[in-house]
Amino acid sequence: MTPLTGHSGNAGARATAEAMHGFRGQLITADHADFDTARAVWNGAVDRRPRLIARCSGTADVAAAVRFARDHDLEIAVRGGGHNVGGTAACDDGIVIDLSAMRATSVDPAGRSARVQGGALWGDVDHATQAYGLATTGGIVSHTGVGGLTLGGGIGWLMRKYGLSVDNLLAAEVVTAEGGVVRASADEHPDLFWALRGGGGNFGVVTSFLFALHPVGPTVMAGPVFWAADDATDVLRFYRDVIAEAPDELGTVVRLGTVPPLPAIPEKLHWRPAIAVACCYAGAVEEGERAVAALRGFGTPLVDLISPSSYVGHQCAIDDTVPHGWHYYWKATNLAALTDDAIAVIADQAYAARSPRSYSAIFHLGGAVARVPHDATAYVGRDVGHDMSIDAVWLADESDERADAETAWARGFFERLRPHRAGVYVNFLDADDDTDRVREAYGDDTYRRLAQVKARYDPDNAFHLNKNIRPG
Structure with a gap:
């Protein structure tokens, strides 16, 4: 495989594109005019310079980016909405797997469900679902990312009536640490499905969510x-x-x-x-x-x-x-x-x-x-x-x-x-709340169970720029 040449000049970007087999999205390096915009996250106090930003167009791109990162031993940050206060959607000298171009929401009004891509914001979801007088529990700020909020639990205005975002999650498409693609639901990879509903981004990159919808509004x-x-x-x-x-x-x-x-x-x-x-x-x-x-x-x-x-x-x-x-x-x-x-x-x-x-x-x-x-x-x-x-x-x-x-x-x-x-x-x-307070967030029993799922799906802890759960 062609080595990663760093981020100097167009030749480096071309070499990276050739090495990242199957990737059809946009690669952004430090010489790109959009680099500073692309690396910025919601919290302006976070200022990190990744070696490469892989702006994905779909699940296949995400899988290609994960495989490339693993092959080149690159630190991985995953960006959905980029809204986490700790700035975990950015990294220094690694790769940002950027889902921000993957924002589509497809609504099934008869089945009262919505399929949402992993880079969508809650404003995207509300816009699509409210056309049918439907909604699911989402954040209270519309530029919050669906992925980060959901994977941690998902509190919002509707939670007392309809439960958290994770309580409305029916299935998820996940790119694993090995670059494979699996579907997690109550019937498929149920251990992973359990862990995704509150365990954060520790277990893979979620490229789409399937949510239950409820009559709300308009x-x-x-x-x-x-x-x-x-x-x-x-x-x-x-x-x-x-x-x-x-x-x-x-x-x-x-x-x-x-x-x-x-x-x-x-x-x-x-x-x-x-x-x-x-x-x-x-x-x-x-x-x-x-x-x-x-x-x-x-x-x-x-x-x-x-x-x-x-x-x-x-x-x-x-x-x-x-x-x-x-x-x-x-x-x-x-x-x-x-x-x-x-x-x-x-x-x-x-x-x-x-x-x-x-x-x-x-x-x-x-x-x-x-x-x-x-x-x-x-x-x-x-x-x-x-x-x-x-x-x-x-x-x-x-x-x-x-x-x-x-x-x-x-x-x-x-x-x-x-x-x-x-x-x-x-x-x-x-x-600064990583480590001790992550255990506090889950308690010993749930943390232990999450660590077992982590060991099954990400034994090398490739996805560690998050509220990290170590494989156990």
Whole structure:
């Protein structure tokens, strides 16, 4: 086989193309005009320079790229949406197997299912499925990748009614570490299918997903209510009472930070410290109005934006608050419940960040998520009440001092929550949380089972740029 010649000049790219038998996609090296754009990921704090980016056009290209990487002993990064905060979709001096050109979604409205390519974003899926009044549980930001979010579990607005993304996964096409292609489902490679549903990108490159769909929208009762930051303790205690009796159809997320400068919000409120409870009711609008009435009537809101909205519009409503290129650092934990002590810590720490872009978010689980048997998938957070993410955010042109201050805030906040921690959602782990916290995310029994599947499908740990599970 022709050796990899590095990334200097067109001759090197041509030699690589000749060596990568069966590859018909686009090869991007450092001399390419698109190199800097192609290597960038969502988190602008991640700056890595791969030797080669293999932008695949389909499953055969992915298989060819994997075989090439293994033959040349190249480190492998896999890019779907490139949205992981730890930047695992990029690497230095290795190969990025880039699925970003593979974004097609094919809907079977009669069978209520959708086949989604591995590089699709949730906005692509929602656009296709909502044409038929259908949806599946996806992320709350439309430029999040389907692959990364799903493989870690997949929390979103619809999860209390219809389960996590992994609970709606019917099958997956996977390129293995040897460059072969297998189908994983309940009937084919069931061990791999179990591991894919929560175990992340450890077991291969998923080139397509088959999801179950459900009737949702096209109009839903959705949106946020904001209160002043001084009301955070009272709002959180009241919110705890509301969700205790909430129907499965009601999905909610609490956001503590500042009011984002969105067009729908009066300018005088922009960047003001606040607490928001955002809602999406996966059912009839009239029923949704009743379900959110108590929240809307509590205290003195700064602004109430809950209204009948398009589901697609709601799914992308906060996209501009977490854009590509900003710098992000996360700490995260699950919370068994919003106890008075936990609320006291949250209200005390949430507004101590210096950057107006930093925030924390609390996702309400339960409902259909909790009713799936604990060992049915590799996602293990079935019995916790909430996932919480503490998100430090700053701009690329801000000083190192600002970056250090925001990172310290997130770490300090996280430490104050230590008595209330109940595991962690693997998709919320940042780069410095690898190793010990990966085990925390799964627990010993599930981790051990995942390690056995890893040993079967990737014994050399070729796919290790992820929340890594070592073969065992």
